[in-house]
Amino acid sequence: MIGPGFPTDSPFAEWCWNLPLSIAIRGSAWAFPALEILHIAGLLLVFGTVLIVDLRLLGRILSSEPGRQVSGDLMHWAWPGFALQVLTGPLLFIADARKFYGSGFFRTKIVLLVLAIAFHFVVVRRASASVEAGFSPWRARLAAGFSLALWVAAIVSGLSIELF
Amino acid sequence: MPWTWGGFSVMFISGGLLAWCEAGRLYSNVFFRMKMLFLLLAGLNVLIFQLTIYRSVAAWDRAPVTPLQARIAGGLSLALWLGLIAAGRAIGYSLDYGV
Numbered sequence: 001m002i003g004p005g006f007p008t009d010s011p012f013a014e015w016c017w018n019l020p021l022s023i024a025i026r027g028s029a030w031a032f033p034a035l036e037i038l039h040i041a042g043l044l045l046v047f048g049t050v051l052i053v054d055l056r057l058l059g060r061i062l063s064s065e066p067g068r069q070v071s072g073d074l075m076h077w078a079w080p081g082f083a084l085q086v087l088t089g090p091l092l093f094i095a096d097a098r099k100f101y102g103s104g105f106f107r108t109k110i111v112l113l114v115l116a117i118a119f120h121f122v123v124v125r126r127a128s129a130s131v132e133a134g135f136s137p138w139r140a141r142l143a144a145g146f147s148l149a150l151w152v153a154a155i156v157s158g159l160s161i162e163l164f
Numbered sequence: 165m166p167w168t169w170g171g172f173s174v175m176f177i178s179g180g181l182l183a184w185c186e187a188g189r190l191y192s193n194v195f196f197r198m199k200m201l202f203l204l205l206a207g208l209n210v211l212i213f214q215l216t217i218y219r220s221v222a223a224w225d226r227a228p229v230t231p232l233q234a235r236i237a238g239g240l241s242l243a244l245w246l247g248l249i250a251a252g253r254a255i256g257y258s259l260d261y262g263v
Contacts, residue, residue: 033253033254040249041246041250044246
């Protein structure tokens with residue numbers, strides 16, 4: 001394990017680990033991989049749409065469209081993806097709670113994810129609403145760059161849980 | 165499309181190196197073969213789209229309902245990429261379990 005070593009024998013992690021549902025997921029060869037594939041399919045929808053909204057704010061694509069239009073159209077597709085991730089994520093967590101609870105990368109991922117989502121709703125959406133066609137002010141670009149950095153960092157931390 | 169090509173180059177180089185390291189185990193892996201098949205079909209789908217209905221894009225670019233051929237290409241593309249990612253993720257698990 002690379003990264004800070006958190007205790008893995010917490011009562012919370014043990015409680016999750018011993019839930020009938022997590023025992024059932026561990027007992028099936030296909031449940032965990034299938035849940036993870038759904039989790040990644042959800043990520044595709046969320047990050048794919050966020051990427052397009054952020055690239056529009058950066059003024060790199062679709063600059064003839066108002067930011068509001070791009071953001072509004074795409075959020076309809078981000079929500080089902082997010083729902084898929086929120087449903088599958090906790091199931092993945094409880095199934096391997098001892099590992100996830102003790103993983104520094106998992107904790108980093110959750111913090112970055114909360115920051116990225118909060119930043120999206122507090123800053124990126126407002127910035128998108130104010131960006132008119134053919135225009136992308138420097139504040140919108142800064143917000144988009146920061147948003148992309150948060151999302152990429154969250155995804156890299158998430159991948160690192162499995163890799164290290 | 166410039167963004168797609170940029171991303172594709174990065175994936176092609178890093179994916180090529182990863183596959184090279186594990187070539188022996190990957191070549192016979194059913195999910196790796198499925199992934200490569202989906203990749204090939206996704207590429208063919210884009211090629212056919214570009215060579216056929218996209219040539220008349222100016223005529224339907226602003227239409228509220230796009231031509232059936234374009235919608236088929238879009239749906240196929242989504243399905244193939246989803247299959248590609250599912251197969252790709254399954255490679256890791258099948259190697260772990262020695263399937």
